[in-house]
Amino acid sequence: MLPVRGRDGQALRFLGTRTAWTPIGDGEFFCPGCGGDRNYQRLTGRRRLTLLGVPLLPRGTAGPVVECAACRHHYGTDVLDHPTTRRFSAMLRDAVHTVALAVLAAGGTSSRTALETAATAVRAAGFDGCTEDQLAALVDALAADTGRVLGGECGTSLTIELHEALDPLAPHLARAGRESLLLQAARIALADGPYTPAERDALTTVGAALTICADDVTRLLAAARTPS
Numbered sequence: 001m002l003p004v005r006g007r008d009g010q011a012l013r014f015l016g017t018r019t020a021w022t023p024i025g026d027g028e029f030f031c032p033g034c035g036g037d038r039n040y041q042r043l044t045g046r047r048r049l050t051l052l053g054v055p056l057l058p059r060g061t062a063g064p065v066v067e068c069a070a071c072r073h074h075y076g077t078d079v080l081d082h083p084t085t086r087r088f089s090a091m092l093r094d095a096v097h098t099v100a101l102a103v104l105a106a107g108g109t110s111s112r113t114a115l116e117t118a119a120t121a122v123r124a125a126g127f128d129g130c131t132e133d134q135l136a137a138l139v140d141a142l143a144a145d146t147g148r149v150l151g152g153e154c155g156t157s158l159t160i161e162l163h164e165a166l167d168p169l170a171p172h173l174a175r176a177g178r179e180s181l182l183l184q185a186a187r188i189a190l191a192d193g194p195y196t197p198a199e200r201d202a203l204t205t206v207g208a209a210l211t212i213c214a215d216d217v218t219r220l221l222a223a224a225r226t227p228s
């Protein structure tokens with residue numbers, strides 16, 4: 001028994017499969033292995049049966065896979081669906097900016113307190129130089145532009161803007177993060193008094209775009225009203 005086993009074991013070591021990888025693209029991705037923004041190569045492979053390390057017979061293709069330039073791990077290409085940290089921060093910053101504009105557009109730009117609350121939130125999200133006056137000018141420009149293009153239907157254009165900013169972000173944001181965005185928006189609306197019907201509409205649209213269910217939106221909007 002023993003010599004046979006030994007021979008089998010040897011045979012298994014002599015025969016193998018080797019994959020030769022060819023790069024077919026590159027870019028930057030978030031590596032789940034080493035946990036950060038890294039360069040990657042997209043690779044496609046050709047498998048060959050080897051005897052004593054010498055390729056003999058083709059054994060089909062492998063991949064494509066994504067190889068991290070830092071840790072050299074291979075992943076399925078679905079790993080590219082995740083945004084990089086850099087891209088994620090930019091999406092979050094744009095989302096806070098758009099949400100602030102939407103709430104200000106609904107509530108008007110006449111309240112200094114609302115503008116200050118909005119500008120503080122936008123600066124905290126990463127637009128360091130954002131001022132109250134810039135936000136007011138943007139909201140006015142948006143209203144003028146919407147008036148011209150869509151014949152005065154202000155809500156429609158902002159709904160599109162909100163979905164463009166929030167839809168790509170929502171799947172990558174944990175529930176607490178999505179709720180926090182809505183609460184920020186609610187605080188801007190509340191800065192100059194109770195919600196107006198237009199503000200409530202805008203906040204409902206924000207909540208829906210963030211995939212927060214209607215009951216939770218109602219609960220969060222009520223919670224934002226209660227000073228903590």
Ligand SMILES: [Zn+2]
Nearest residue numbers: 031034068071
């Ligand atoms: Zn890595």
